[in-house]
Amino acid sequence: MSVMPGQNQKDIVLEAGGLRLNSAVAGDIPISPALLKFDIMTAGPEANRVMVAADLPANEIITLNAGTYHIISRFGSINATVRADLRVEPGELTEATLYHHASEVSFKLVSEEGGEAIADVEWTVKTSDGATVFSERGAFPATVLAEGEYLVLAKLGDQVYNREVQIQAGSPREIEVLSTIY
Known part of the structure; x- marks a missing residue:
């Protein structure tokens, strides 16, 4: 295109749009943006997908060519992941909220229900098939953690205490492991 002196006007249609992503826990429970990251990939068979943008924060607007994209939402860093294919229309802002079936959980070893947390505990969380997903x-x-059954192990010195838990989507919850048996 050449621009000449005088009045110039040319309408150009860009085949591009915007995308803003967010996530919530099933039931519209908001998730802290600090715990969310999104990846945008090209659509199509998984083996042929190409990363377009990685580790995007929630609510950021990204400009993309019009088309369909594969979105990955990660809530936390362990196993709470949701995937969806979204279409970006030219000249439009596409806003999407992806829903996770997971929950924020915290752990504490206590000598009695509702008691104070015992310090210097080595924690391990395992899935129902025995895979370790968390240790701290x-x-x-x-x-x-994503919905499912887990075994929580709390090691204090030579003693190991455990509790089986069922994680369901919802608000943050605290899981107590008792250091005594009644």
């Missing part, structure tokens, strides 16, 4: 040392560790 401390009095009050926290993470995000």
